[in-house]
Amino acid sequence: MTQMQDDAAAVALARDGHEEGFRILVERHSRHVFRLACRMTGRQEDAEDVVQETFIRAFRQLGRFEARSNFSTWLYRIAYNCAIDFIRGRPHRENAEERETLEAMSESVSTPDAHDMVYAGEISERVQTALEGLSPKERAAFLMRHYHGHSIEEIGASLGMKTNATKHSIFRAVKKMRVALEPLL
C-alpha cells in the first residue's frame, strides 16, 4: 500500500512537470522493467533500449494513469507492448537455428547431481531458449501470467487479444517449457 501511495505521489509530481517525481519512478521501477525486458528480448543491450522506450512512453501517457490503480502493473503493460514492438522491429533472427537448439536441448544434459551452478545455469538457458521459440505476443502472455500473476483476462486486455487466443498462447508456451525442461526433471 505504501509503495502504491508513494508512486501515486511521484506521478502527481511528474505530471506537474517536476522531473524529480519521474526520476523517483525510474529509480524505483527500472530494475524490474529491465528484468522483464531481458526475458522478452533475450539480450541485455536490447533490454536497456526497451527500458528507455518504456519510460519515455510512460511519461507521455502519465495523464492517462489512474491514481487508484497500481503503477507497476500499468508500467509493465507498457513495457510488454514496447518489447513486442521492439522485437518485431529488429532484424529477423534465424528461426531455424532456434528450432535446432530446442531439439538439441532434449538430448544430453547435466543432472541435478552435477554442480548446482551448472544446473541452475542450464535451467535459465533452457527457459530463455524456449521463450525465444514463441511469438512476441505469446511470450508476453506467458510471462505476464507466470511471473507477474496477471489473469488471462487482464493479459488479453493489455495485449489486445481475445481470451481464447490468450489461453492458447499460454498453453503453447507451457508446452515449450515442458519440452525444454523435461530432461532436467
Place this chain on the structure above:
Amino acid sequence: MTPHITDDELILHFYGEAPTDAPRIDQHLAQCVDCHTNWAQLQRTLQMVDSADVAEVPVGFERVMWARIQPQLPQKTARVSWWSPKVWAPVAGLAAVIALAFISGGLWQRTGGGTTPKVNTDVADAKTVRERVLLSALGDHFEQTENLLVEIKNAPEPGGPGGKDVRRVDLSYEQQAARDLIAAGRLYRDTATRNGDMELSSVLEDLERVLVDVAGSPEHMNTQDLKSLRARIEDDSLLFKVRALTTAVREREKTLSTQSAKSVRTL
C-alpha cells in the same frame, strides 16, 4: 472414473484460472496415477521456470537509465505554481499539517500525545481523504525509517557478546531498505522544501544523509564501521526526531478519521 484431465486443463488449474473445475480435477488427480504423474511433472517444470535467472542488473543501472531517459522527456513549459490547489491539494495539505505542527507549540516538545494540531476546517474538509492517504504514506515512511535505525542500533557487534564469533555484521537487508527509503524521502523533502517547510525538510535531509551512509556502507561491517554509523544516529538524535514526527502524523491521521466519520453522520 471421470475422464482424464487434459494438459490444457492442468495448466489452467495450476494458475488458478479454472476455479469451477477445481473440485473435479482434484478428485480425479487423487484417483488416477497417470494424471497425477502428469500433474506432478507440470508443477515441477513450472517451478523450474520460476527459478530461472535473468541477467544481473548492472551496478548503477538506475542512474545510467535516468541519464538516458531524462534528455528525451518532452519539456513541460507551463509550470503550475506550487500552491495550485488543483494539482497540489494533497501534498500541500500534508505539508501544511506538518508545518502547523511545528508552528503550534513546537513538534519536538510534544511527543507524548495531548494536544492535536488545529487546522482550518474549510481547507481540511475538501481534502480529507487524499490528505489521509498522504499522511498515512508519510507516517509509514517515518515508521520504516525508525525501524531501520533501531535495527542498526541493536545489531550485534561483530565479535561482541551478542555477536558470538561473527567478525562482521551483515546489513545487506537494511541497505536495500535504506535505498528504498531514500527515494521516497526525496519526494517528501522536495515537497517540504518547495513549500518552505524548512524544518521538516531539514529533518528529512538529516535522515537522507544517514540513509545514504547505510546504503553505501560495506555489506559486511566491521566493529569500526558499525560504531561510527551508530554515533551518527545518536549525535543527531535522529531516532527521537523520527518518533516525534511519526506521532504527529499519526495524531493528525486520527483527527482526520474522526472528522470524516462525523461528516458522514451529518449527511
